Amino acid sequence: MPDRTIDLRSDTVTHPTPAMREAMYGAELGDDVYGEDPTVNRLEELSAERLGKEAAVMLLSGTMGNLVGILAQTRHGDEAIVGAHSHIFLNEAGGPAALGGVQLHTVPTQRGVMTPDAVEGALRDPRNLHHPRSTLVCIENTHNRDGGAAVPVQAMDTVADVAHRNGLRVHVDGARLFNAAVALDVPIARLVRGADTVQFCLSKGLGCPAGSLLVGDAAVIQEARRWRKMIGGGLRQSGIIAAAGVVALEQMVDRLAEDHRNAKRLAQGLNSIPGLVVDVDAVDTNIIMLDVDDQRVDPKSFVARLREQGVKIGSPYGPRIRLVTHYQVTSDDVDFTLRAAEHALDLVAA
Ligand SMILES: Cc1ncc(COP(=O)(O)O)c(C=O)c1O
Missing domain, CATH: 3.40.640.10 (Type I PLP-dependent aspartate aminotransferase-like (Major domain))
Known part of the structure; x- marks a missing residue:
């Protein structure tokens, strides 16, 4: 666990x-x-x-x-x-x-x-x-x-x-x-x-x-x-x-800007990982849509590997992966998620 x-x-x-x-x-x-x-x-x-x-x-x-x-x-x-x-x-x-x-x-x-x-x-x-x-x-x-x-x-x-x-x-x-x-x-x-x-x-x-x-x-x-x-x-x-x-x-209203900043930074970090694609400019608020662009990587396995590391994400609306920030996600959690995503991708592509 x-x-x-x-x-x-x-x-x-x-x-x-x-x-x-x-x-x-x-x-x-x-x-x-x-x-x-x-x-x-x-x-x-x-x-x-x-x-x-x-x-x-x-x-x-x-x-x-x-x-x-x-x-x-x-x-x-x-x-x-x-x-x-x-x-x-x-x-x-x-x-x-x-x-x-x-x-x-x-x-x-x-x-x-x-x-x-x-x-x-x-x-x-x-x-x-x-x-x-x-x-x-x-x-x-x-x-x-x-x-x-x-x-x-x-x-x-x-x-x-x-x-x-x-x-x-x-x-x-x-x-x-x-x-x-x-x-x-x-x-x-x-x-x-x-x-x-x-x-x-x-x-x-x-x-x-x-x-x-x-x-x-x-x-x-x-x-x-x-x-x-x-x-x-x-x-x-x-x-x-x-x-x-x-x-x-x-x-709780004014602090939403913090969730948006975290989402933007998470989007930028994910997009900089080869094999992951996010349209960073399209991240206006707290929702990020992520695509996996690596033939070797099945998005479902990527999501499962992330979960093993404690990061829960999902695909509620089809093949795209959605990540949502909120007040229980800290800036440190963003860093952790980025490291976990890199690791998960390595494991799945191996
Ligand atoms: C845009 C939008 N409208 C309505 C709802 C419905 O809200 P609830 O889950 O409270 O019924 C949601 C839920 O996620 C939503 O994203």
Whole structure:
């Protein structure tokens, strides 16, 4: 057994910080289904304020936040435009179709960005009886499968303009939205100014054990609360979870820059090892996509050899290897990982 473990599979593997555990222990609680949990109320107010929107509702997960966001803004038979590599399309178990009767229409993304032409090209004709109704566009920022790409403000605004001009609403899957705002050095409220709803996760780079927020105007959040209840997401003393979320928003946002620096250095180091290829310039945030370019090396064996040395990585989305930095990965862990990668490659190529 290795005496050290570095878990780079995802930023979801993080454990709550000591400050979060303390806040959870001491959290003031009530019944949130009655709207009486002061800690949940505080987190929701803080979230809405940070994102420059009227209201927010806490949900258990990013998947639940996206689902409820979509359900609250569509009707059965509608169509939502989403990125072809988006988490909503690929990794949320078909929830919008299964539970909302919502068909997803995919458009390509390049580093998370949808072109206005692609969005316009996907719009259905509202007068044509053969067509479903286009009612929503979903943007993912940062874009997970596109390598943690931070979608710039202008690209967000452009898509929102096209959507609104055509009577559609805009939902942002911001599972890692704070990473995007930090990487782009733009106030988070500005980044999502054009969005009608935004889902962001507490349980990824921000280090919480669970929880997501859906923010938007008061009416859409009220509708989202109804859907949350319907799918069994109405919780009682959920201030236990919200307490960690408040700590996350107050203490864990600015430090994301450190994860981005670690990711960049890890990317540079990996790319300098013959046989490993990373597009270093494409590393905007905490996600690195790695390719093995050596005929002798089977990527699966490389991953297995790294694991023997205590470095956990994975290929959640096909042949490319993904590495994710987070607050439990130190600069020293980056050095260790680079040495381990070199060693693993030697062993597998031998
Ligand atoms: C971009 C994106 N959206 C949504 C989710 C779903 O979040 P959860 O795992 O909390 O349901 C994830 C999870 O990794 C994600 O990467």
